[in-house]
Amino acid sequence: MIEIKNLEKTYPSKSGDVVALKDINLTVEDGDIYGIIGLSGAGKSTLVRCINLLEKPTDGQILIDGEDLTKVSKKRLLELRRNIGMIFQHFNLLEQRTVEDNVRFPLEISKVKRDEQNKRIERLLEIVNLSDKAKSYPSQLSGGQKQRVAIARALATNPKYLLCDEATSALDPQTTESILDLLKEINQTLGVTVIIxxxxxxxxxxxxxxVAVIDHSNVVENGKVSDVFADPKSDVAKQLIIPDLIRATAEKTGDVKLRLIFNGEVTDRPLISALALDLGIAVNILYADTKIYDKRPYGHMVITIPNGDNELIDRVTDYLAQKGINYKKEL
Ligand SMILES: Nc1ncnc2c1ncn2[C@@H]1O[C@H](COP(=O)(O)OP(=O)(O)OP(=O)(O)O)[C@@H](O)[C@H]1O
Ligand SMILES: [Mg+2]
Known part of the structure; x- marks a missing residue:
């Protein structure tokens, strides 16, 4: 488990201190694939670099399985770091070394015997599906292949944790998918906890x-992805998660808008047609983006009711409440 407690990071500079992180508290449980999302400059890279102490926190604690990295000796820090692999947006491979020798690098540093090195490299290249590229150089690989090498290298010392800083941002959508699939497989088959x-x-x-949403150096919300997606509360989370909904509800139509929030509740009948039939009213759908996970609906729908008809609005909201559907009145 990784526990981040009251983490602060300030960079001193001539024109004044830059506060990159303010009082960050997060817990990553074993087995999680934990996403940290935020706009540029929010403090994401600083946060992930503090987790393995590549960046020294100004204040606070980083507990890895209960051990505070900010307090341990240099020697112990090096040992603990072997338990935390990391990959980057621009892969950071050693250009002069072949694929297999890139993967070998952390094994050499850890003084693993040559035979054992070879065995592990073979296995790791199988995992990332690059066995045929063992003797190639990074310059001969595509972006996706380079990231696979970086993943194999990060996994070489059998880490329990893998930190990924914008690992797919330099890749096209299809390659992104395949790298994400690989990270998921590593999480599920090797039991590696992943922070993305x-x-x-x-x-x-x-x-x-x-997921944790980070904005201007603060964690503004965090929790299960389905919960945060169903009802993002902070402005930045709304902008990131439901930008079209924000646009739709901002439109001045003169009608009352109700945003229905689906968070896995299952209704006995399709909700909108049931509402129309039971109340005898026609409902306009201004926006809908719902997804089915595990046969349950998640997401948002905005319906409009002609403005001024308070009696009708009450009937609709009573109906939704009765059906256990969460809603918000949007102006
Ligand atoms: N070494 C540094 N010295 C001074 N300021 C820094 C340093 N590194 C980061 N910062 C500042 O800290 C803040 C957070 O930066 P950080 O790189 O963590 O953001 P980020 O969320 O990763 O952004 P991006 O999405 O663009 O990568 C920014 O204001 C940045 O300018
Ligand atoms: Mg960054």
Whole structure:
């Protein structure tokens, strides 16, 4: 488990201190694929670099399985770091070394015997599906292949945790999918806990179990992806998760808009047609983006009711409440 407690990071500079992180508290449980999302400059990279102490926190604690990285000796820090692999947006491979020798690098540093090195490299290249490229150089590989090498290298010392800083941001959508599939497979088959930094909602949606939204150095919300997606509360989360909904509800139509929030509740009949039939009213759907996970609906729908008809609005909201559907009145 990774526990981040009251983490602060300030960069001193001539023109004044830059506060990159303010009082961050997060817990990543073993087995999680934990997404951290935010706009550029929010503090995401600083946060992930503090987790393995590549960046020294100004204040606070980083507990890895109960051990505070900010307090341990240099020697112990090096040992603990072997338990935390990391991959980056621009892969950071050693250009002068072949694929297999890139993967070998952390094994040499850890003084693993040559025979054992070879065995592990073979296995790792199988996992990332690059066995045929063992003797190639990074310059001979595509972006997706380079990231696979970086993943194999990060996994070489059998880490329990893998930190990914914008690992797919330099890749096309299809390659992104395949790298995300690989990360999920590594999480599921090797039991590696994964932390993913991204500014892309798609990445969170595809593989993360939990998410923290970071804005201007603060965590503004966090929790299960389905909960945060169903009802994002902060402005930045709304912008990232439901930008079209924000646009739709901002339109001045003169009608009252109700945003229905689906968070896995299952209704006995299709809700909107049931509402129309039971109340005898026609409802306009201004916006809908719902997804089915595990046979349950998640997402949002905005319906409009002609303005001024308070009696009708009450009937609709009573009906929704009766059906256990969460809603918000949008102006
Ligand atoms: N080494 C540094 N020295 C001074 N300021 C820094 C340093 N690194 C980051 N910062 C500042 O800290 C803030 C957070 O930066 P960080 O790189 O963590 O953001 P980010 O969320 O990763 O952004 P991006 O999505 O663009 O990668 C920014 O204001 C940045 O300018
Ligand atoms: Mg960054």
């Amino acid at each position: 930094i991204t500014h892309e909602m798609k990445v969170i949606e595809k593989i993360c179990t939990k």
